[in-house]
Amino acid sequence: xxxxxxxxxxxxxxxxxxxxPYPEQTAKKQARVSTLLGHYVPVEPLRAMREPWHYRNKAxxxxxxxxxxxxxxxxxxxxxxxxxxxxxxxxxxxLNQTLAAILDAARACRWTAYDEDRGTGLVRHAVLRASRxxxxxxxxxxxxxELPGSRNFCSALRKAAPWVVGIVQNINPxxxxxxxxxxxxxLFGRDFVADTLCGLQFAISSRSFYQVxxxxxxxxYRTALELAALTGKETVIDAYCGIGTIGLCAAAKAAQVIGVxxxxxxxxxxxxxxxxxxxxxxxxVCADATEWMMQQADKLHPDVIFLDPPRAGSTPECIAAVAxxxxxxxxYVSCDPETLARDVVLFGRSGYRARRCIPVDxxxxxxxxxxxxxxxxxxxxxxxxxxxEFGEGEGKIPVDSIAKRAEAYKPKEKxxxxxxxEYIEAKxxxxxxxxxxxxxxxxxxxxMYDAPNAVEELKQPRKHPTPEKVEAIKDALRYFAVI
Numbered sequence: 001x002x003x004x005x006x007x008x009x010x011x012x013x014x015x016x017x018x019x020x021p022y023p024e025q026t027a028k029k030q031a032r033v034s035t036l037l038g039h040y041v042p043v044e045p046l047r048a049m050r051e052p053w054h055y056r057n058k059a060x061x062x063x064x065x066x067x068x069x070x071x072x073x074x075x076x077x078x079x080x081x082x083x084x085x086x087x088x089x090x091x092x093x094x095l096n097q098t099l100a101a102i103l104d105a106a107r108a109c110r111w112t113a114y115d116e117d118r119g120t121g122l123v124r125h126a127v128l129r130a131s132r133x134x135x136x137x138x139x140x141x142x143x144x145x146e147l148p149g150s151r152n153f154c155s156a157l158r159k160a161a162p163w164v165v166g167i168v169q170n171i172n173p174x175x176x177x178x179x180x181x182x183x184x185x186x187l188f189g190r191d192f193v194a195d196t197l198c199g200l201q202f203a204i205s206s207r208s209f210y211q212v213x214x215x216x217x218x219x220x221y222r223t224a225l226e227l228a229a230l231t232g233k234e235t236v237i238d239a240y241c242g243i244g245t246i247g248l249c250a251a252a253k254a255a256q257v258i259g260v261x262x263x264x265x266x267x268x269x270x271x272x273x274x275x276x277x278x279x280x281x282x283x284x285v286c287a288d289a290t291e292w293m294m295q296q297a298d299k300l301h302p303d304v305i306f307l308d309p310p311r312a313g314s315t316p317e318c319i320a321a322v323a324x325x326x327x328x329x330x331x332y333v334s335c336d337p338e339t340l341a342r343d344v345v346l347f348g349r350s351g352y353r354a355r356r357c358i359p360v361d362x363x364x365x366x367x368x369x370x371x372x373x374x375x376x377x378x379x380x381x382x383x384x385x386x387x388x389e390f391g392e393g394e395g396k397i398p399v400d401s402i403a404k405r406a407e408a409y410k411p412k413e414k415x416x417x418x419x420x421x422e423y424i425e426a427k428x429x430x431x432x433x434x435x436x437x438x439x440x441x442x443x444x445x446x447x448m449y450d451a452p453n454a455v456e457e458l459k460q461p462r463k464h465p466t467p468e469k470v471e472a473i474k475d476a477l478r479y480f481a482v483i
Contacts, residue, residue, distance in 0.1 A: 006085050013077025015090055015365035022052050026361055029369040033359045036341040041354035041373065047219050052364030055213045057195070059088070059095040059128040060179060063106070063113035065121070070113055072103040072126060080116070090365060094134045094163055101160035102126050102138065108156055109149035114142075116175060122147070124172060125179050129193050129204045132214050136161065137193035139168040139206040141179060147187075154188045166190040168206060180207060198222070198249045200277045207265055209242040216362045220333065220370055221249050223358050224306065227374040228331050230254050234303035237327075239289040239318070244270030246306050246333070247282055257282040258302075260289050290314075293321035301325055307332045313339030316346055323350035330375040335362075337371050344373060353378045415480040423476045432473060436465035440473040444483060 005018060017025045026048045034043045049055065061072050064082035071084035086099035106123060114121040125141040138157065140147075147153075147169055154167050166189035172181030184191065184206075192203040195210070198218055204210050211217040224246060230236070230253035238247030241259035243266050251257045251274075259282065261267045267286035274282045285292060289309070294317055305327045307314055313336065322330060330352060334340035337359075344354050356374040363369065417434045424432050465473065477483045 005089050006087060011077050012074055012083055014074060014088070016367060018089070018365045022048070022364060025364065029359060029361060029367075033337050033357070033369060033371055036337045037344065037354070037357050037371070037373070040341070040344050040348070041357045044356065044358045046359040046361055046369070047216075047223065048361045049213070049216050049364050052361075053089055054091060054093050055215060055364065056088075056091045056095070057130045057132070057210075057214055058212045059091050059099060059126075059130075061086070061099055061126045061128075063111075063123045063125065065113045065115070070103070070107050070111060070123075072099060072106075092130045092134075094136055095128050095130050098128055098130075098136045098138065098157075098161045098164060099126065101157055102140075104160065105153045105156035109153050111149070111153075119143075119175070127170070127179065127206045129206065129208070129210075131193050131195040131204075133196070134163050135165045135193050136163055137166045137168070137191070137204070137206065138164055139170050139180075139184075141170045141172050141181065143171075143173055145171050145183070150187055158188065164189070165193055170206065197245065200248055200273075202243060202245060202273050203269060203276065204243075205265075205269070208269060209263075209266060210245070211362060213362045216360060216370075217245075220360045220362060220372065221246060223360060223372045224331050224333055225250060225253065227356055227358075227372060228253075228304050228306070228329060230304065235300075237293075237300070237302045237305045237325075239293060239305065239307050240309045240314075241270060241284065241306075242266050242308070244273050244282070244284060246308055247284075248273060248277060248279055250304075250306070251279045251282045254304075255281065258300075259284040260287055260292050262286065262288045290318040290321070293318050293325070297321040297324040302327050304329045304331065309334070311336045311339065313343050319343060319346045319350055323347070323352060326377075328376060332373045332375060334371050334373070335368060337369065340371055340373065344375070347375050348378075351378055352376065415482055419480065420473065420476045423479060424472045427475075428472050430469070430472075432465065432469050433463075435463075436469055437473055439465060440470055440477070441482075444474075444477075446477075446482065 026046050030046045037043055062075060062082050064071050071082060072086060073082050073084040076083050086103065087096050111123050112121045114124045121143065123140060123142055127139040127141065129137045157167065158164060167187045168191050169185050169187055170180050171183040192205045194201050195204055195214065197214060198221055228250065230250060232253055232255065234254050236250055236254045236257045238257060238259040241247050241261045244259050247257045247259040259270050261270060261284065264286050267284050270284040302325060305322055307330065332340065352375040354373050354375050358372045360370045360372065417437050420437055421432060
């Protein structure tokens with residue numbers, strides 16, 4: 001499909017790779033993931049999209065007044081200037097058609113756009129969610145609770161776009177860049193749209209975290225389940241679970257699934273989605289993933305853990321808790337290869353090694369790429385089998401010899417400053433300060449360690465040990481075989 005986007009040259013910024021042929025886009029993404037992760041694990045070929053157009057199931061458009069007329073479109077990149085248009089090449093066609101119908105109905109109601117500088121006007125944004133079947137949920141974000149002509153708006157929109165299953169008003173009176181406010185009321189139909197993913201149904205509201213490319217999301221989740229290698233006997237934890245998509249897709253192949261999500265609305269949606277799909281072996285906890293994993297690290301020992309954190313990645317504390325739980329496999333789903341590479345290193349320090357790495361293109365014509373990594377316990381590269389016979393005689397190893405060697409290789413007792421001070425006082429009859437011992441060690445080039453109570457600047461000039469005390473300290477260091 002040629003680049004026919006009306007806003008591409010106006011710097012919309014939504015699809016910066018649009019002018020690049022799709023095979024070249026995927027090659028760039030493959031190279032990026034390989035550069036960041038190829039040091040730790042071989043990167044397998046990127047799983048690309050067959051038809052990389054009109055894939056987005058979510059649209060956020062902004063109202064504005066231009067030359068006295070209401071318009072609806074996207075912000076220009078890095079600005080609050082609205083670029084009018086309802087024909088995005090990445091959005092589901094039903095979304096584009098719905099946006100055009102929303103604008104017509106809003107103009108008929110004589111609505112005005114909210115002006116964030118003056119604090120005047122009414123409508124701010126339109127947030128749309130679409131199912132794969134073409135059904136659409138419409139949310140109109142307003143600056144105040146009153147919405148004059150709402151009945152006429154709903155009637156006109158339903159007539160022009162009969163595929164709309166719900167119309168919701170979201171009220172956001174704050175002067176903020178956040179799109180949605182905290183209050184909502186349903187004007188028509190229901191406040192969610194149902195979508196089918198991997199054979200399961202999910203209820204999607206305006207606030208739900210749900211992957212925007214349903215075709216490639218199925219590829220992504222199949223890839224994650226492939227790496228998880230579930231047999232039906234495993235206990236699975238789905239951390240950062242959102243509305244439960246990965247965990248519920250895994251439930252049919254697991255004994256038990258526990259999902260963890262900090263957003264209360266998303267956690268409730270996850271439990272409702274389990275009931276909707278008659279899944280009884282999945283439970284969901286509303287808690288911060290890091291805090292919950294740390295609390296459960298000594299209690300739970302799952303077989304598989306899915307991690308699907310936000311773009312910032314996971315946390316060192318969460319990774320340490322995962323390692324303490326000691327699952328056989330960790331499947332990490334990431335939307336940012338840079339934070340993924342950082343976390344793979346942290347997993348390596350915790351005893352886990354990356355085994356497989358598969359990029360999946362969920363966002364054609366953008367710079368973003370999803371990546372799935374399988375991690376498991378580190379293992380020795382090879383093994384040597386040796387048969388040993390103990391006892392007396394030819395070809396046998398005497399037990400006495402083993403005991404002598406063990407004694408020879410026995411770790412030396414750690415020599416403390418207290419031991420040195422006690423030795424000197426017993427032998428020479430005077431005491432030495434810890435600082436004197438440290439100075440002598442430093443002058444001898446011995447290893448030094450920062451004291452926990454060290455200060456940058458002393459209140460009084462440092463005193464130095466007398467020659468007599470220097471010799472006593474050296475004698476103690478020789479006695480304890482430090483020198």
